Amino acid sequence: MKLLIFIILSMTLAPLSVAAEQHPIEIHDQLVPQSESSNRIALTLDACSGKYDEDLIEFLIRNQIPATIFATKKWLDKNPFGLSVIKAHLDLFDVEDHGEKHIPAVIGRGMKVYGIPGEQDIIHLRREVLEGARAVEEATGVAPHWYRDATAEYDTQSIEEIGKLGYKIAGFSVNADSGATSKKITIEKRLAHIKAGDVIIAHMNKPSSDSAEGLAVGLTCLLKAGFVFVRLDQVDLREVPEKNDKKSKLRDGR
Numbered sequence: 001m002k003l004l005i006f007i008i009l010s011m012t013l014a015p016l017s018v019a020a021e022q023h024p025i026e027i028h029d030q031l032v033p034q035s036e037s038s039n040r041i042a043l044t045l046d047a048c049s050g051k052y053d054e055d056l057i058e059f060l061i062r063n064q065i066p067a068t069i070f071a072t073k074k075w076l077d078k079n080p081f082g083l084s085v086i087k088a089h090l091d092l093f094d095v096e097d098h099g100e101k102h103i104p105a106v107i108g109r110g111m112k113v114y115g116i117p118g119e120q121d122i123i124h125l126r127r128e129v130l131e132g133a134r135a136v137e138e139a140t141g142v143a144p145h146w147y148r149d150a151t152a153e154y155d156t157q158s159i160e161e162i163g164k165l166g167y168k169i170a171g172f173s174v175n176a177d178s179g180a181t182s183k184k185i186t187i188e189k190r191l192a193h194i195k196a197g198d199v200i201i202a203h204m205n206k207p208s209s210d211s212a213e214g215l216a217v218g219l220t221c222l223l224k225a226g227f228v229f230v231r232l233d234q235v236d237l238r239e240v241p242e243k244n245d246k247k248s249k250l251r252d253g254r
């Protein structure tokens with residue numbers, strides 16, 4: 001009888017533990033500290049799909065602010081003019097892999113992040129990562145080494161597989177624009193709380209949003225405060241514990 005109860009309980013609890021394991025993880029990273037300079041921060045910009053935010057990129061060029069751009073194949077294919085501007089400034093911009101079709105790195109039928117369906121199996125995940133990387137290399141002539149998926153959330157199987165494919169996962173520590181949905185004042189406030197070592201995430205694929213305006217004000221203040229911007233191809237990241245703050249969650253700008 002005891003054995004029967006144990007078996008029934010195990011059968012009931014097993015699906016719960018699998019579900020808990022499959023809960024996607026939002027990866028939070030900061031720059032690995034360097035003793036000689038403690039004022040380094042990184043700006044990362046996602047180019048999911050959508051358009052080219054010319055105001056934002058022109059602001060960065062005018063102010064010589066380096067940034068790491070996570071571009072999908074979709075975005076690169078749709079925005080030849082934006083790509084030509086970025087290619088003319090590869091001294092400022094490091095272009096990295098944001099996937100082929102902008103699909104979250106969660107594996108299994110029915111798996112979704114923020115309503116966006118994930119990958120049906122590991123073969124599709126590999127294709128998303130590798131075809132995204134190939135598109136970046138073909139577009140810029142430089143092979144990417146960092147990967148950030150759509151939504152910046154991952155399941156454990158995907159994290160392992162992306163590592164095996166040879167890519168480092170780029171998290172973030174400050175979500176500046178919530179997928180280019182934040183108002184200008186919100187973006188300014190979030191950037192006002194930046195600390196040395198922070199990795200900012202924002203979006204460059206929605207020119208009609210407040211992102212360019214909010215970032216222009218916020219980034220100008222950071223420059224005046226003496227922060228030095230670095231690109232991810234110049235540094236390494238370390239994972240920091242996830243804040244238990246739902247407001248910090250990313251809403252990825254598709």
Ligand SMILES: [Zn+2]
Binds near residue numbers: 098149150254
């Ligand atoms: Zn994205």
